[in-house]
Amino acid sequence: MSTLDERGLRVPGAVIELARTLQDAGFPTWCVGGAVRDALLGRALLDFDLATAATPAQVRRLFRRTIPVGIEFGTVGVLDRDGRMHEVTTFRHDVKTDGRHAVVEFGASLDEDLARRDFTINAIAFDPIARRLHDPFRGREDLLAGVVRAVGVAEERMREDRLRALRAIRFASRFGFEIERETWVAIEASAAHLTRLSPERVKQEIDKTLEQVDAPSVAFARWRDAGAFAAVVPALAQVPDGTLAAIDRLPRAVTPTRPLRRTLRLATLFSSLEGKEATRALRALRASNQEISVVGALVDGWQRFGTALEAHLVAGSLPSDPALRRIAADVGRLRVNALLRLGAAHWAGDTRIAPRLVRQLFRRLTHIAFHDPIEIADLAIDGDDLRQHGLRAGPALGRVLQHLRHLVIEDPSRNQREILLALAGEWIARGDAAPTSGAERASGHE
Numbered sequence: 001m002s003t004l005d006e007r008g009l010r011v012p013g014a015v016i017e018l019a020r021t022l023q024d025a026g027f028p029t030w031c032v033g034g035a036v037r038d039a040l041l042g043r044a045l046l047d048f049d050l051a052t053a054a055t056p057a058q059v060r061r062l063f064r065r066t067i068p069v070g071i072e073f074g075t076v077g078v079l080d081r082d083g084r085m086h087e088v089t090t091f092r093h094d095v096k097t098d099g100r101h102a103v104v105e106f107g108a109s110l111d112e113d114l115a116r117r118d119f120t121i122n123a124i125a126f127d128p129i130a131r132r133l134h135d136p137f138r139g140r141e142d143l144l145a146g147v148v149r150a151v152g153v154a155e156e157r158m159r160e161d162r163l164r165a166l167r168a169i170r171f172a173s174r175f176g177f178e179i180e181r182e183t184w185v186a187i188e189a190s191a192a193h194l195t196r197l198s199p200e201r202v203k204q205e206i207d208k209t210l211e212q213v214d215a216p217s218v219a220f221a222r223w224r225d226a227g228a229f230a231a232v233v234p235a236l237a238q239v240p241d242g243t244l245a246a247i248d249r250l251p252r253a254v255t256p257t258r259p260l261r262r263t264l265r266l267a268t269l270f271s272s273l274e275g276k277e278a279t280r281a282l283r284a285l286r287a288s289n290q291e292i293s294v295v296g297a298l299v300d301g302w303q304r305f306g307t308a309l310e311a312h313l314v315a316g317s318l319p320s321d322p323a324l325r326r327i328a329a330d331v332g333r334l335r336v337n338a339l340l341r342l343g344a345a346h347w348a349g350d351t352r353i354a355p356r357l358v359r360q361l362f363r364r365l366t367h368i369a370f371h372d373p374i375e376i377a378d379l380a381i382d383g384d385d386l387r388q389h390g391l392r393a394g395p396a397l398g399r400v401l402q403h404l405r406h407l408v409i410e411d412p413s414r415n416q417r418e419i420l421l422a423l424a425g426e427w428i429a430r431g432d433a434a435p436t437s438g439a440e441r442a443s444g445h446e
Ligand code: ATP
Pocket: 032, 033, 034, 035, 116, 117, 118, 119, 122, 123, 161, 163, 164
């Protein structure tokens, strides 16, 4: 690792220009926050935030194109020549805190501004003109040692803003850092008070963790061990290590879009619960309906089919094709792949299961899901055909189609017009299409 000095610290030209304009006008201006930290860790192409002695009004007067992104907190967005926005925030200090929201006051010094930041590694400033670091809380030492440490008295800092407990865990897991002892004790003490955070905030931290952290299991084990889950997602209070480990092992998709990866990771986090429980927990976290439905369906599919699939894999075999068709029909063709990824993540940690067999299952089930008739729309006949053959319209029609679908799932060679019409005729003649037939109850959801 580098010595973490200013030599390797590269700041984009547009940010330097911005800082120069402010400094030339007499306002001390520094790069601050996550980008300084990440640049010292050797990361490139960062979005630097600037902190300045200029008030928001003064900032707006100095630049042609500005956006009031958070004026009440002192933040002005300044657009550079290429139309890129950079955040410029007036030095400030907290005058009042209530566990989440702070009342801030301008007219503070750089040191006061740094002192209100959460962790030493996030409280390093860099003057991009003089190329000088200012690091009053020795954040660089902690960066080198790999430690997340609260600025000042940990217990007080967490009391000011409970979100910091979750942020500490996220940063530590993201960089593979330890959490300094006092800071950890303060996180544990904060756990019971995390109920003060809005569900949206908690969900946002979960999402950021799923997006930013390579091995989220470490982060979520800390959530659990500190008591954070017990407070804010009680269903996960006892989430098993094996479930968490599976999140880290999720296979990458060929083109892993970020939302897909996050959804899969979220489903895996909840995969030790019943589908209904997962749905309830996500609803309490104000997840979007779309996310609740996808994750709920995956968790449900895993709960219902995971054990049976696993038993086969442990025995060294694959389920029969009809059994695989039933799974594909049940979870839905478009969700089979995600369900398999979730399964693969669990099975990768199971020494009884041959990876080769898991790959075979992937191929077989994917093929079946997309080639075999498993949905009503895949049938060789439709409602019109049945009507033409004298079946009256109405709910009975749907029941006949469901029945035919199940017959075809058991044996796809039946999926021919004449055969299906004959089978429908037989079934109707037996009177099985009556409303209370068992087939309807067994038909599952579409
Ligand atoms: P990321 O890469 O995740 O954006 P970051 O360090 O930039 O990491 P932000 O949430 O963007 O994190 O916040 C920017 C900076 O503002 C932090 O580095 C920290 O100095 C300060 N900060 C943010 N949230 C808090 C908080 N809750 N309490 C104290 N300081 C905070």
